[in-house]
Amino acid sequence: MTYLIAVPEMLAAAATDLAGIGSSIDAANIVAAVSTTPLAAAGADEVSAAIAALFGTHAREYQALSAQMSAFHSQFVQALTGGAGAYASAEAANASPIQALLDAINAPSVALTGRALIGDGANATTPGGNGGAGGWLYGNGGAGAAGAPGQAGGNGGAAGLIGNGGTGGLGGAGMTGGTGGNGGQLFGNGGDGGQGGTGRLGNAAQGINSIDPGQGGTGGNSYLFGNGGNGGQGGTGWAGANGVNPTVTATNSSGTNGNSYGGPGNGVTQPPYSGGDGTSGVAGGTNINGGAGGAGGTVYSAQNGPHGGNGGNGASGANGGNGGAGGYAEGTDTSAEAYGGNGGNGGNAVASGGAGGNGGGGGSANAPDFGLAYAGNGGHGGNGATGAAAGDGGNGGAGGNGGNAGQIFGTGGHGGTGGTGGAGGAGASGGPGGAGGAAGDAHGGLSAQGFPDGGNRDSGGDGGQGGAGGDSGNGGNGGVGGNGGNGAKFIGIGGDGGDAGAGGAGGPGATGGAGGAGGHGGNATGGVDLGGDGGTGGNGGAGGNGGNGGHSGPSGGAGGQGGLLGSAGNPGGTAGGGTGGASGSGGAYGAGGAGGAGLLGTGGSNGTNGGDGAQGLNG
Template sequence: MDGFPMSYLIAAPDALAAAASQLAGIGSTLESANAAAAARTTSLLAAAQDEVSTAIAALFGTHGHAYQAVSAQAAAFQAEFLQSLTAGSSQYAAAEASNLLSLQGLEDAIFGAINAPTYALLGRPLIGDGANGATPGAAGGAGGLLIGNGGAGAAGATGQAGGAGGNAGLIGNGGVGGAGGASTTGNGGAGGAGGSGGWLYGSGGAGGVGGANLNSFGFGGAGGAGGRAWLIGAGGIGGAGGAGANGGWGATGGSGGWLYGDGAAGGAGGANTSASGTAGTGGAGGNAWLLSSGGAGGAGGTGPSIDGQGGFGGHGGHGGLLAGAGGAGGAGGAGGIGGTGGLGGDAGWLSGASGGAGGTGGLGSIGTGGLGGAGGTGGLYGTGGAGGTGGTGATQGGGGGLGGNAGFLLGMGGTGGSGGSSGAGFNGGDGGAGGTGGWLYGNGGVGGNGGNGGAGVTGVSGGHGGNGGAGGRGGLLFSDGGNGGNGGIGGRGGTGLQGTNGADGTYPSGNGGDGGDGGAGATGGNGGNGGAAGRGGLLFGENGIVGRGGAGGDGGTGGLAGNGGNGAAGNASSPHGGNGGNGGNFNGVGGTGGSGGSGSVMGAHGKTGATITSAGGNGGNGGAGYDASLGNIAGASGGTGGNGGHGGNYGNGGTGGAGGNGAAGTAGTNGLLAGDSGGNGTAGGAGGAGGTGGNGGSISGNAGAGGSGGRGGAGGAGGSGMDGRSGADLGAGQSGTTGGNGGDGGTGGAGGAGGKAGAVLGKGSTAASGAGGAGGDGGAAGTPGDGGSGANGDATHLDGGSGGAGGNAGVAGSGGNGGANGSGVGAGKDGTAGLGVDGGDGGAGGNGAAGQNGENGVGTGASGSNGVAGGKGGDGGAGGAAGGVGTHGGTGGAGGQGGDGGHGGSGVNGGNGTVTSGTGGSGSTGGNAGAGGGGGDGGKGGAAGSAGTHGGAAGTAGDGGAAGKGGNAGQAGAGGTGAAGANGTADANKGAGYAGGDGGDGGQGGNGGAGGKGGAAGTGTGGHDGANGAGGAASDGGAGGAAGAGGAGVDGGGGVAGVNSGAGVAGGDGGAGGKGGAGGAGGTGGTALAGATAGGDGAGGVGG
């Protein structure tokens, strides 16, 4: 091996393991492909049955088998190679792990030996990082003297400061400071300072965040200062202040290295969490030393929007002496009053870098915006930094920051910051002045523009625009002065105040108050003046241009005149509605526009605000009249609606109030006792008239519509009559009483007249006149009472009483007239007449009583007496007259039924024969049947209602009452039965007996009674006549008496006994029986009356 250089082999176990995995995948794929091809390549079929085809198939099959054998050998080789590769990878990995443990132990042993002396002498390692703070608030350990980072400081406990970060040694970064602890009872703990960077190289550590103050009276903890760098390296960022009732201050950023390294940014100020107090100021940026830039200032903390001061922004750090720009100032924090922006840092004195820009002013939510910070000064030949923009304020806008001056020798002055915008009606902030150019050469900076004035709210003038900043002065040679900034635009004036609206009416007067005149529009704000021009250089320099003046704001629109108050609605004590108040006459004039600002170009003067001529000052609406239907007084009239108020010069007239509804009338009382008439209903109350609509304005404006009339009250219903009493000793049954008349419906109220439209201002169509109000509907007529029924006849007084007449319906109320139209508009619609009702029905007539039956004959052979005729039925009552349009008259009452006639008495039987062989006596005649009573006449139908005034159909007259049916005739009496003939007498001794006598003739049957006459039909005027009553049915004649039976023969006499035992004499023969009597003649049938059937004759008596 001598003479040959030694080669070095490097093995990567991970790469070997990955290669083995890929080889395993390839082998698996090949095995699958071979298995799929085996059947198709080793078992081929011959193409035909000849020997050549068979030989070819065998040849290719052999090749297939050979390929499968080679593939199996290749797979075995691949598996062996894969196993070897995997094993090698595992062995290499195990060797590396073993070597690593050995090397780590070696490293620990070496560094332990190196650091032991320094630990023993200085308490810190020579090489290695410092330990982190272990207990609350503990500082981090220092890094190694040669190499090592400082350890981090530990966070503080409650209210405790955080631990400082450990410092680095020669090379390394400083440790981070620990956060301050939060506190609920006191101030938050301060953040720990960051550790310093290495002496040779390394950045400073960041400062810790201040702890939060969690109560309403303390301070948040201050942030920890950023650690500095020594030779090369950036400073550490300053810690942010903690939030609290007063926010903690942000810490200053660490400075950069002496040779090279930027200063770090300052920490942000802590937020103010209370309703008042101050937010924390941002920390200043760290300075650079020789060749780097300064750090930016931290932003000011935010304050609450209700109140409180936003924090000031931190100042930017200075740039390095030879090269380096100044850091930008931090922005002011937002709050109730905006915080001021921080100053920009100066560039390095010998450098050509620019100064830092000033910070922007913070937003003032209820007060002024924060001022913009001034720009930093440029280096020896550098440009000054731009001034910061002023913050927007709810009141005054913040002023812009001054532009930074150029370097001592050469350079341009910085631009001034623009003024902030203002809130409603307040002035915009002034622009900042431009910076001065370099002493030898350099143009002055341009002045900042003024902020715009805020537009005024109602009745408030617009704010003035801010003035432009002055241009900066130019350098000595060939340098121009800076141009002045432009003035801000003036705010628009607010709209004039609306005239006071009239108060709504209250009683006792009820009238609404008049509206007031509108206020003038507010004045527009003046435009800001342009900034002054900067002076040019002494030699060959020109002055700058004066800034342009800002435009003046437009004047505000004049306010509208106030509306008249609405009239009060009527009530029970003051039923008439109050009148609406008149609208205010004059709208306010438009406000004067603001003056334009002065400048190189004069700002435009603002326009005069508009005076509205199309609206304003509407009249109030009239109050509604009292609705009497809601009260307790029957038939009371509704209240009149109040008139609408007139519009002002440009306003619309008010609408007239609606008339109140009338109250309904009282219902009549029903009769209490038999024979009492029903009481009449009272009339309903009239509806109130609608109020007149107000006139439109004298110049323009639509007229108000008239109010609608009130609805008339419904008439009271009539009481019902009572039924008549039964007939007294001296007369027939009492007639039924008349039903009460229904009350008249109330008249609807008239609609209010429409108002008159205003005159036309200039050309164009006329304004609309008010429409007349609709008339009120008339009240419904009262329902009449029905007539009482007549009483029925009784046994003593057979005739029934007449039915009572039905009550007349009340007259329906008339609809109110529609209100008169205003010019050019149709009149209001007339009200609809009230609904009529049908007349009352007449009472039914009483029924006649039945006649008494005739008495039977008294004594032998006496005839029966005749039956009494039945009573006449009562007449039906007349129907009541219809009430109102299209209604029906009442139906007449039905006539009473006639009473049935009495039955005739029966005749007495004839006497028996009394002499030997005498004939029996004839039976007596039966009594005649009584005639049926006449039916009552039907009642007259009521009169029909009239035709409607707007084409309504006339009502139908009431139908006549149906006539009563006649009474039925009584049953005739039967004839007496003939007496039997006398029996024969016996002969003495042995002679024959005498013959019996003939039976007597039967008595004649009584005549049938006449049927009752049907009643006359009632008539209807325009209605249907009632049907005639049917006549009563006549009765049949009485049946004749049965003939008497012949007398019975007597037994023959007994033989006489012989003398002295001689033979007796023979008995006589019996007598012959008597001849039966003839049957009695049947009675004559009753006479048929109109509408009835005649009675049949009586049947003859049966012979003896």
């Protein structure tokens, strides 16, 4: 008996292609006819005329034959197109009776058992639902649905007498993948297990615990003839949390300003001739900023030697407090000396990624006529804090075990691959160092210095050190591979064990904080004057270290047992470790402060730039 299989769509496509070929041939014949049918003789002699007549006759005969072939081609294309339409109509006409016949066969079975005799089981649609069973005689099981968070994946539906089991659904967060459905009682393969759900990172502050990833679902079994289903892959470990520097707005109290004495044109004539010192700010903590230092008091004195008060230091805190400004001093006596107060130092940051406080500006001094004036130093900037460290990635889940083959013939299912470890989080950037305070200005009728009396010329405050970048998280380790299913007891090969999961990638290192700029040196004007040197810029913070890549899962799964005639499966191998995170860049250096200017004497030198922070280490 001869069988014919026709695909209407392919017949219609072939007819379209043939029509295009015919059009191309017709166009070529028209072009050839122009140059071949009216062939002129090469000369006036009888031989040339006879040759031209011969070739012209052949050309006309070819054109006549081509016209007949074109007509045949058109008829063939029409017949092919009609055949495609006829097959399509027949297929549509036969579909309805066949479906009606199946409905009639299945109706009693559905009424009695709730399950058809012939037909595939329905795929589950509700979260975590199980796939429907295949028909009693013939049909594949339906696929299980993916589980919602906290819900296992749905199991695949079982086949009937002949058919394959359905695939298990993906597990919800931290839950096991669904089990594959069993193959047919006579012939059929077990369905594959679903992948385990991804792990979920918790939040300790909110009382939410972390959830480990789920194990892959077990593959379905076969009964007599057929292979076991493969185990599902283990769930992926959670990704480590990125380091986040806190945003702190609350600030502790500032220090008290020092007392001031006298005023312009109203210098004091009796002690005290010095302004009061500002007090330090109130220290903060990791959740409150340090208070700023109080400003030094100003003083106007008609007697020799007025001193401006020193500024108070900024307090340490989440972000360091700024140093207080040094007090202004002015001598109203023609031979008075005046000394500006020193600025307070900025506080150091203690919260992750916090900024160091800026140094307070030095106090200026004015001694007119024949006086001597000395500017106060600027305060040093506070140091920035190290950036917040990141969390490690979670370990991958275990692979599911392969299903067992049928009793007579079949191969055991492969064990599922272990889940991949989660990636480590990225560290946060280091905090910037505080800027050094600018020195005060000095004006003296006889002499002026842009720095204190008896001190060196480094009057601009030094910039603070930038904080190091936070270290990044390590990648999680891969999960163990699932065991292979057993082969058929008579003729069968055991399934291979699943490979161990790959380790997760380490997180990238964070950038170090920028160093603070050095303060401007004090300017000096008047008689013989010396400008102060600018402050040294702060060093940039070191870059954070990249996280280490996670290790491969500890082991692959064991191979399944072979049958009487067969061999055991191979054990699973180990995967590669995760890629280490890239190192973080060092923070930029702080610029040195500019030197103070001198009018008749020498100006100060510019401060030295700080160094760039060191590069972090690769994971």
